[in-house]
Amino acid sequence: MARQRKITLNTDVLALVFEKLLACNTSPDSCRSLAAARLVCASWNDVILSHPALWRYIVVRDNGQLPRGALATLRGVLEQSGDCSLCVTLDFSGSQPISLASALVYSQLFTAISHHMQRIESLSVIFEHAEQARFLQHFDRPAPRLRALALKCPYSPHSLAQVQFTQLHSLELAFIGLSSILQAELASLSSLRTLVLVDTDFIWSELEEVFDRCPNLGELSIVGFNFLPGGVPIPAGELAKPLRRLCLDLSFMAYLDVGAFLGAFARLPLRYTAEVEIGRVFPVWHDEVFLAILETLFEHLPALDTLSVTLDDDAFQLDGSSLAVPGAVDRVPSRIRRTIKLPEGLPKTALRPTQSLIRATLATALFLPKPAFERLSLLRLPLSVWRDLPERIDGLLPSVVELNVIWDLRSFDKDVPPLPRLAALSTVRLLKPRTRQRMILTTDKVTRLLRQYRMAYKPVLALRGVEIIMLEHDLDRFVARIVIEQVF
DSSP, X not given: OOOOOOOOOOHHHHHHHHHHHHHHSSSOOHHHHTHHHHTTOHHHHHHHHHOGGGXXXXXXXXXXXXXXXXXXXXXXXXXXXXXXXXXXXXXXXXXXXXXXXXXXXXXXXXHHHHTTGGGEEEEEEEESSGGGGGGGGGGOSBOTTOOEEEEEOTTOOOOOTXXXXXXXXXXXXXXXXXXXXXXXXGGGGTTOOEEEEEOSOOOHHHHHHHHHHOTTXXXXXXXXXXXXXXXXXXXXXXXXXXEEEEEEEOOOGGGOOHHHHHHHHHHSOGGGEEEEEEOSSSSTTOHHHHHHHHHHHHHTOOOEEEEEEEESSSEEEEEEEEOOOTTOTTTSOSEEEEEEEOOSSOOHHHHHHHHXXXXXXXXXXXXXXXXXXXXXXXXXXXXXXXXXXXXXXXXXXXXXXXXXXXXXXXXXXXXOOOOOOXXXXXXXXXXXXXXXXXXXEEHHHHHHHTGGGTTSSOOEEEEESEEEEOOTTTTTTTOSEEEEEOOO
């Protein structure tokens, strides 16, 4: 019997493996994540205990009762971590109301961590009760390494003005109020890149101050985009603040101030944001509000060179490339994306009114046209959108040379809308929807589509993923030639 060869890893290599395993964990916890590995053998346990970087992930949870010995464990981990940067999570989301005994334990926990504030790189604190927020005062001290901060506390009056997080890159505030950070020194937010705000309503003046105080802000998410009646009027005009990503979700129509809501939406830097995403819990069922949202989105787009539109049961999405605008190189994004996610779990019949409103509003925006669409050279649209267009739109969209048509009609649908006659059009490309593996069309449907091009202005017809059942020369009166393209 052949002897099995024993392979022994160098201790530094083994420590790197453990570090990688921790980093790959969605919620790393040095104590829990390494517990099983420490039981494998004495040498593994020695490696883990002797490498401080493996003890940088500290998690304390109170799911109704703090674990016995939580304070001693915390102090031990803090000591094991040496001088390494720390990632600390304090989750008290399942805790009981504060008692005399628990207040003492909480105070000791926060005090122990506060002695290492200068080492904390990431800090997440979740409170269940507003009175727990008083323990945040222990953190009112310099935190030079802090890059990510997440706080969730129901309506806490506590201010973070004394926390010195001059290198903070990511901040998430849930139900704690913007005033808690806006009292801080101006330099405290100068490095902020990502901001997530969660609340039931906001004060617009505070949101606008965020744009002023965060010159390097690139991503902004607002969950609970609501404004209570009676607030200070929202200024007109769009903010010229470049962003990489803007996400909005969750509006409560029951007490929504429609005027303030639409005013705030129009005030956002939509034209200067590369990616705008509107979540599923937004007022898509309120026709008046949703129509205004769509019109504002289309109005506040940069001038586009290309535009691609997708509309299905999951989302409505615009993708495009911008035209170069003199003097606006640093502000207008080169590529844009606008996404409106449609509600989940609804039958298709319930989604049709919303999809019809989107199609009609888009058609109007394209062929009025809105300024963003006046110089389009390439347009990609679902065929169903063309039903909302007039057959003759002479003189409009004069720069469109290529038209990509997604054949999203049902197979038994014979009501094929004709494509409008565009003066510069040279290529019409028929595409199958992503949900279809194969698309076969009859000649009569294609001739209905192209009937405006009969005997004149004949474009090239390109087929990608689409087959046409036809006789030879059936389409000669409508197209210059047919090109079969491969699907990649």
